[in-house]
Amino acid sequence: MRPVRTFGAVLAIGIAMVTAACGGGGENAEDGTSGGAKTVVVQAANGAVTVPARPKRIISLSPAHTETLFAIGAGKQVVAVSDYSNYPAEAPRTKLSGFKPNAEAIIAYKPDLVIVSDDLNGVVKALEKVKVPVLLEPAATKLDDAYDEINDLGLATGHAAEAKQLTDGMKAEIEKTVAASSAKARDAGLTYYHELDNQLHSVTSTTFLGQVYGMFGLRNVADKAENAAGGYPQLSREYLLKQDPDLIFLADVKCCGQNAAALPKRPGWSDLDAVKSGNVIELDDDIASRWGPRLPELVKAIGDAVQKVQ
Known part of the structure; x- marks a missing residue:
C-alpha cells in the first residue's frame, strides 16, 4: 500500500492492525441450536x-x-x-x-x-x-x-463445512511447507528483509507477516531498527546495507515497479549478498498483503526461497 501497506491490505486498510474478536461460533437466534435456523x-x-x-x-x-x-x-x-x-x-x-x-x-x-x-x-x-x-x-x-x-x-453465509475444509487444507499445506524448509533456515541463521515499498518501509517480527516468516526461523533485520516499535519501520539505506540480509522479499512489484533487476541500480545495493547471490524474491503484492485463502502461496514462496539459498 502506498501509504505503507499492512498485511491487511495493498489497500492499506489502516497501518495499525487490531485484533479480530472472531470466535467462529454461531447459534439459531430462536432456539440456540445450529441446525435448520432462519x-x-x-x-x-x-x-x-x-x-x-x-x-x-x-x-x-x-x-x-x-x-x-x-x-x-x-x-x-x-x-x-x-x-x-x-x-x-x-x-x-x-x-x-x-x-x-x-x-x-x-x-x-x-x-x-x-x-x-x-x-x-x-x-x-x-x-x-x-x-x-x-x-x-x-x-x-x-x-x-x-x-x-x-x-x-x-x-455467516451457509458454507461452514466448506470453510472448515478450506482452513484445514491451508493449515496442512502451510505446515508441510514450513517443515520442509525451517531446519535449513534455522541451521544457517538466515536473515531477511521484507520490502513494503521503495521508500524502504518494512515489517517486524511482531506483525502478521513477521510471524509468517518466523515460522521458518528466519531472522528479521528490521527488528533492531530505531523506529521498529510500531511494527512497520522505515529503514535507512545505511542501516539496511549494514545488515546485509541473506534474502530480500519484494512486496512492491505491482505498486512500485520494483524487481530483482532494479535493486543493483540502487546506490550500494549491488554489494548486498542477496543481490549478488540472486536471493531476491519478487512476491505478488496482493497475496503478500492479504490474510485469506491464498496465504499458503506466500508461505510456499518463502519456503522455496529458503531452499534455493546456497
Whole structure:
C-alpha cells in the first residue's frame, strides 16, 4: 500500500492492525441450536451479529474477505465488492470503497449482509441503524485470526463445512511447507528483509507477516531498527546495507515497479549478498498483503526461497 501497506491490505486498510474478536461460533437466534435456523449468530469484532442463515445479497468491502467468500463457495451470493477486490476475476467489482465507505451507496445494493475489515466513516453504525447486518472482521494479527475469520464467513453465509475444509487444507499445506524448509533456515541463521515499498518501509517480527516468516526461523533485520516499535519501520539505506540480509522479499512489484533487476541500480545495493547471490524474491503484492485463502502461496514462496539459498 502506498501509504505503507499492512498485511491487511495493498489497500492499506489502516497501518495499525487490531485484533479480530472472531470466535467462529454461531447459534439459531430462536432456539440456540445450529441446525435448520432462519438466522445464525456470528461473533465478530463488533459483537454478536445476527444474519440470515444463507444471505443472498452479500457485499464485501475487503479484498481478503472477497477472496474467502469465493473460495468457500459463497461467490454466487455476492452482489458487490470493493474497488480493490481484484481477485478472483469473477468478483462483482464496483466503485464501493473500503477506505471511504459510503453507507448510502452500500444500502443502494439492498444487501442482507455486509463484510468489512475496518470501521471507517462510522459505516458499521450507519448500517446497523437501518438493520443491515454487518460483520467487522479486522486484519489478522496471527494465523489463528485468519482461520477464525474464514470460519466466521463460512458460518455467516451457509458454507461452514466448506470453510472448515478450506482452513484445514491451508493449515496442512502451510505446515508441510514450513517443515520442509525451517531446519535449513534455522541451521544457517538466515536473515531477511521484507520490502513494503521503495521508500524502504518494512515489517517486524511482531506483525502478521513477521510471524509468517518466523515460522521458518528466519531472522528479521528490521527488528533492531530505531523506529521498529510500531511494527512497520522505515529503514535507512545505511542501516539496511549494514545488515546485509541473506534474502530480500519484494512486496512492491505491482505498486512500485520494483524487481530483482532494479535493486543493483540502487546506490550500494549491488554489494548486498542477496543481490549478488540472486536471493531476491519478487512476491505478488496482493497475496503478500492479504490474510485469506491464498496465504499458503506466500508461505510456499518463502519456503522455496529458503531452499534455493546456497
